[in-house]
Amino acid sequence: MTFDRRHILSMKDFTRNEIDFILERAVKLETLAKGGRSDLLAGNILALLFYEPSTRTRMSFETAMLRLGGSVLNLGSKEASSVVKGETLADTIRVISTYSDAIVLRHPSEGSARMAAEYALVPIINGGDGAGHHPTQTLLDLYTIKKESHLDNLDIAIVGDLKYGRTVHSLAYALSLYGANITLVSPPQLKMPDQIKGDLKTMGARVSETENLDEVLDSVDVLYMTRIQKERFPDPTEYNKVVGAYKITGEHLDNVREDMIIMHPLPRVYEIDSSVDDSAHARYFEQSFYGVPIRMALLTIVLGVEV
């Protein structure tokens, strides 16, 4: 299987075999991800272009590259770059392509990563494009589900902001390839976009919707909580109507399956009470760590290095 020099833009571009290949590569790299250094990517430079805030995506890519012996170039804040002088994304990508071997881009505009790929001389990895997609988050989510639960015959509830939450758009596409039974739980104004639900049905996914989290709590293998994406609301009063719509506390855990796991792409704000952190169900911090082996796997694959 070859991904050499391929852009990573959306989970819609992946087959199940390709995803499984990446997950298997991550298994091989997990011990190294926990500590140590190799020279697998020595001489390679990864450029990080983050036009929106990030902790996990930015720093786990950086960790991945450093553990593999490569180097990282960081655009830094927009204010410290020529973006504030009005330089277009296309020109920035053309230039950074000549400084680096791959580029991770996070940008507020949906479709920006795909547009960047048209101008890039090196692979573009989408680190989140507005309310669009976040494929590397999905790969680490799948890795978490595979390690901490099971991907076959999965019952999953995806909860919260399904309109603006890019992580859940990517995750739903990928889970459809695994035949998951997906329950979408959201307030009416934050439902999964019709276009995505239509795509999922065309792919043969089993998808249902509800506003009532209590309906599904006792029957799922995975409870995937998400933050309401405050920064994407055109009108702050609309955000105030839905903030805190769903919150998991220790009391909710009384009737769940013994092996049910709780995931969250993080950062969390109100969605999971800290009293849940020490429960046997919490997996969101393991999940954020798995971003390192997954991104190590992805970098070796797009840069054409065997492991």
Ligand code: CP
């Ligand atoms: N999950 C995620 O994308 O986190 P960051 O916004 O911190 O990168």
